[in-house]
Amino acid sequence: MEEKPYFCPNCRSNRVKFNVITSYAQSFMKDALTGNIVEFKDPNPIPEPEATIQCLVCSFTGNEMRFIKQAEREPRVNTSTTTFT
Numbered sequence: 456m457e458e459k460p461y462f463c464p465n466c467r468s469n470r471v472k473f474n475v476i477t478s479y480a481q482s483f484m485k486d487a488l489t490g491n492i493v494e495f496k497d498p499n500p501i502p503e504p505e506a507t508i509q510c511l512v513c514s515f516t517g518n519e520m521r522f523i524k525q526a527e528r529e530p531r532v533n534t535s536t537t538t539f540t
Contacts, residue, residue, distance in 0.1 A: 456506045456519060462526035465515035470531060472511035473522070478503065 456475060463469040479498040486493050506519040 457523060459523050460526040460531065461508065461519075461522035462529055462531075463510040463513060463515055464517070464521050464525040466510060466513035467525075467529070469510050469512040470526070474509040474511060476507040476509055476516065477501075 461470060461473055478501040480501055481498040482496040483492055484494040485491065507516060508519050508522050509516045510522075
């Protein structure tokens with residue numbers, strides 16, 4: 456995952472709440488007669504070329520670059536605060 460700002464391209468309101476979705480493969484063995492699981496092996500992550508991101512506001516899911524590009528198109532602007540004396 457890249458260390459860049461995200462902005463949901465669907466709801467266009469979320470910049471902070473996201474899930475990263477990953478896939479794992481887990482091997483197991485079953486008894487041929489009963490169907491009972493005999494052995495589970497540790498899960499192994501499946502390498503993906505790009506992270507899959509989910510917006511926690513609208514549940515839109517897409518590749519990471521869509522969220523990054525949307526943030527680049529509509530960057531967050533820091534607003535200065537005004538102090539009255």
